[in-house]
Amino acid sequence: MRLADVDPARVLPLAPLVVGDASGDAAAQALAEQAWGYALAQTGQVSEAVTHLRRAVRLGVGKAAAESRMKLAFALVQQGRAASALREVDLAVPVLGARARGQRAVILYHLGHLDDAFADYQSAERALRRSGDRLALQRILVNRGILQAERLNFAAAVKDLLEAERLARELGRDLVVGIIAENLGFVESRRGDVPAALAHLDRAEEIIAHHGGQLAPVLEDRAELLLSVGLVGEAREHASQAISAFRAEGRQLKVPETRLLLADAALLASDWAAAGKYARAALAQFTRQGRHHHAALARATVLRAALSAGKPCRISDPDGMIAALAGRPAAVVQAHIDLALVAERRRQEARAVSHLGIASRARSGGPATLRARGWYAEALLRQRTGPRSALAAARRGLRVLDENHAALGAGDLRAHSALHRADLASLGLRVALGTGRAADVFEWAERGRASRFLHRSVRPPDDPELASLLPQLRATVAELELARAEGRPAVKLEHRQVDLERRIKNRSRLLRATAGGPAEPVRPSELDLGDRVLVQFIEIDGCLLALTIVDGRLTLRGIGTVAEVSGLLERVPFALRHLAKRPRPDVRKLLHATAAKLDELLLPRADRPLVVVPTGVLHGVPWSTLPSCRGKPVVVSPSATLWHTAANRPARARTFAVASGPGLPGAEEEARAVADIHQTANPPDATVDEVLKILGTAGTVHLAAHGRLNPDNPLFSALSLHDGPLVVYDVQRLDQVPETVIMAACDVGRSVVVAGNELLGLAATFLERGASQLIASVVPVPDAATKELMIAVHRRLRDNLPPARALAEAQEELGEPNGFVCVGA
Incomplete structure (x- = not known):
């Protein structure tokens, strides 16, 4: 039984032998079956665990049976059978007291009864400290720490988890040290400290893998963390792997939760159909499991997918949905924003204002992403009083995000995290366009592009491990190219290259920026263009606009659809590649005709040097091929602010x-x-x-x-x-x-x-x-x-x-x- 707790993988080959040796002794058999079932649950074989733990309950009496019921309840929760788990643990409470109340709190947490769960944790903790039961106290502290993080009480969560880690080390529970590291990663992810979260998850993965534990929760937490910084593709990959692992381990409880992560990733990727599909599947499974709180989360996600797709939104009990989300601040804020949009569609102005007013309160505290959503709600609310006020709120929201992301040392994290700026930047741009003032449009076009370049120069700190990995990658690539040139097998070298690239990427993401911070975008009046013409391109709702500055005067004009311009642009590299290989009159004619059309659409008629600030597909334009650019100095810049700097x-x-x-x-x-x-x-x-x-x-x-x-x-x-x-x-x-x-x-x-x-x-x-x-x-x-x-x-x-x-x-x-x-x- 002791081994099942500290090194469950080692129990599995021994368990059938011990059960056989205990034949004829019911008490010994009960304990052996309990150890076998607990080890199976710890290593992800939940269905088999339930079989052995039920056997242990039948064979045991008194305290032994109650102990088996506790572990059976744990396994049933993992299967998503929370109501059955609650019945088992309630039978154990009269015998085991505080320890069983702690287990009941875990089940109540999974059922979404967060206040009841917290009350049980508090009661159990006091009793266990009095009794000196360090093992049960350690388990209580881990689980209460997770609940505290859900409620955004991060300092309390970290305090609980660090005390639990100390107790686990004293008790020799090395696998549990890894599980606690995973939970610390979850806390820091919710708090928004990405490098700290990644470091905890790396440590967790190493420890849990070493002891044969379950890595699916680490994959799930890593997916949620990557999603928080906009790395949608990687988040989807980790979430999909987590679902496969949860299924293989029989842990059906976690499958719909991870499906909701996939739905969130699809929303960020603007894949509304996939988001709705994943959310509806999660909703059906939560409903079967009797988890009404989580079902409310899924309903809220279905609503958001429908809203984003412009589809009819049907929600029978919005107040009930909000009530069921209690204890999840981020979900509550987003639900209020979505319900406000539904109310606006239905021309229920008072209801929309009420929802936005509640959501906007989040701007005053909590993690950066939550405060930014609060400012987004406030900006939507202020649109009713005037554009100046709405734009001020949107600026505040962007500053919250930019200050938070300035600490990221990895370039890809800083770049992809801009995904979370999109709603605020788009709202600001729409409001600016509505004012009709070109200077406002210029400002919000700048705020919505390449915000990473608006941070003061950022350099990751020196890191010996990263410095040692880069030469290893170079040597591997050089050896790989030589092997390919000589026709030698190269599979091992290819795998080594992939592994080194993964290690370099992961290591760089642990680093924090040593300098930096957001800078304000340049104003048009501050640009010393001389005789140059600046053309700033803007993309909004599938259309392209051009804002031109000539001799200090700003003008805004429409260009056409993104699809139209993209279709033309695809021809240019094709023509250039073919002309470089073998000049052909028909290809040259295609290039000239396409370039002339693009020139007419994109550029003003001015025989002056150009400063071009592209957007989206226009970043890849070879500008010198356009007739009005030939022989003329053309500078391409990610933003006017970067050009000015x-x-x-x-x-x-x-x-x-x-x-x-x-x-x-x-x-x-x-x-x-x-x-x-x-x-x-x-x-x-x-x-x-x-x-x-x-x-x-x-x-x-x-x-x-x-x-x-x-x-x-x-x-x-x-x-x-x-x-x-x-x-x-x-x-x-x-x-x-x-x-x-x-x-x-x-x-x-x-x-x-x-x-x-x-x-x-x-x-x-x-x-x-x-x-x-x-x-x-x-x-x-x-x-x-x-x-x-x-x-x-x-x-x-x-x-x-x-x-x-x-x-x-x-x-x-x-x-x-x-x-x-x-x-x-």
């Missing part, structure tokens, strides 16, 4: 450095020619460490190498050097980057666009770390085509032309269209 950054000394990578026939020759222009060295066989050194010291760096944008894992986008890839994580660790970076490599000027117009990739990272200008291609380009262009660019840079003008003149001189753009300022 970079344009006003003090210029650094123009020191030049050059490096080239392997496998490109013309790269070495190109690098030598560029080095000769600037009379600088061209290190042969440049390694990643050598290139990182010049990136950290030179003012302008030219890199001629194979480039690769990794759309599925953009932080592993890379430049190939002689000892392996230089990836985004390498650039993030630099104290300083060059003022100007020129990458004569395919595709690395393009970034992966995620929610909120956040960008991920090499180019985006150089800009985030402080580069003022970057010249790179947004489409694949042949090696031979870049050499002459780069030489022409560098001759002009040597003559002190700004990078955008140098690129424009070089492209005009050579005449052939290409995908190179100047990004930054």
Whole structure:
């Protein structure tokens, strides 16, 4: 029995032997069956556990039978049979007293009776402290800590769990130490401290796996955490794995809870049909399990999916749903917002105002995401009194989120977390459009794009483990490429590469930012454009708008649908790729016709230098192919604020450095020619460490190498050097980057666009770390085509032309269209 508690996996081969040895002794058999059943429950074999625990109840008498009923109740809860579990534990309470009340509290918690559960925990804790039963007290503290976290009493939750961990260590319950670490991860996830939560979950996974425990709860908590920072794809993957594991372990109780996570992920991905499907399936299962509180959560999610899809919303008892959600502040706030929207549809203004008024109270306390939802409700409410007040509330909500996310050290977490800004930013933009004031539209277009770039320069702290993993990845990739070239088996190396990338990604997410904080977007009056024209593109409700600033005057015009422009844009890289391989008149004609149409739709008729601030699909446009851009300096910037910041950054000394990578026939020759222009060295066989050194010291760096944008894992986008890839994580660790970076490599000027117009990739990272200008291609380009262009660019840079003008003149001189753009300022 002792072994079943501390190392259940070791019990399973021994249990049948012990039961056989106890034949003829009912008391011994009862204890052996109880140990067997408890070990099975601990290792996820719940159905078998119920069989053995029922046998233990039948064989036992008095206290022994009551102990078996307690463990049977635990297993029945895992099966989702909470009512049956409650009957068993109520029979144990007269015999076991406080310990059984603690178990009853767990069941009441799963049934959604949070106040009754808390009362039982309080009563049991006092009795157990008096009696000195440390094992039962440790269990009570773990479960009460989870309940405290649900109620957002985070300090109390952490206090309970840390005391429980101390007791578990004293009692030698190592598996339970891992389970407590998982619960600490859950608490920090609810509190919004992502690095702390990830660290706890990593520790939990290691300990629980070592002791053969159940990893499904860790997968579930990790899915919820990843969802909180907008990593929808990864969250879905972990939630799906958790459901499979819960089913395999017979733990049906947790399946519908995890289905609700999948529904939330689908909502964030705007997949309304999937969200409704998952929520309805969860609702049916909660109803069968008699868990009315959780059923209310599922009903609220079904309502939100229908609202988002624009479908009719039927809800028979909204007040009952709200009442059933008591004790879940975030769910209550969201339900009030959704019911307000339903009331507005039905023109029940007083009811809508009442719901929004209740939801808006959340802005005064709790985790950042909860306060932001409160400010969102307040902004919706204030729309009735005037746009100025509504916009002020939306600003406050965005600031709450931005201040919270500023502590994230990992670039992908900061970028994807912008997903939670979307409602506030869209609301602000709609209100601004309604005012008819172009300056308001400009402000909210800025607030809704690339907010990560509005934070002051953020650099993850030095981390020895991350620093050791990156060279291992380079060595593995170099060995893998050699094996493929020689035709050798490479499966083990491929698995090692995947494992190292996973470890690097996970390690980076544990880091906190050492600097940073949100900055206000630039005002139009602060932009010193000179003779330039700024065109800021805006996407709203499937349509594109363009806001143009010429000589300080703002004008707003409609462009067309996103679908129309996307269809045209798909033709451009296709044509450029085919022209680079073999010039054909029909392809050239297609390119010219498409470029002319895009030019007409997107750009103003002004023969001046351009500053372009794209949105969504427009981030990948090779602007030099458009007729009105040929020979004209065009700068592409993720936001006007970033352009303003970079344009006003003090210029650094123009020191030049050059490096080239392997496998490109013309790269070495190109690098030598560029080095000769600037009379600088061209290190042969440049390694990643050598290139990182010049990136950290030179003012302008030219890199001629194979480039690769990794759309599925953009932080592993890379430049190939002689000892392996230089990836985004390498650039993030630099104290300083060059003022100007020129990458004569395919595709690395393009970034992966995620929610909120956040960008991920090499180019985006150089800009985030402080580069003022970057010249790179947004489409694949042949090696031979870049050499002459780069030489022409560098001759002009040597003559002190700004990078955008140098690129424009070089492209005009050579005449052939290409995908190179100047990004930054």
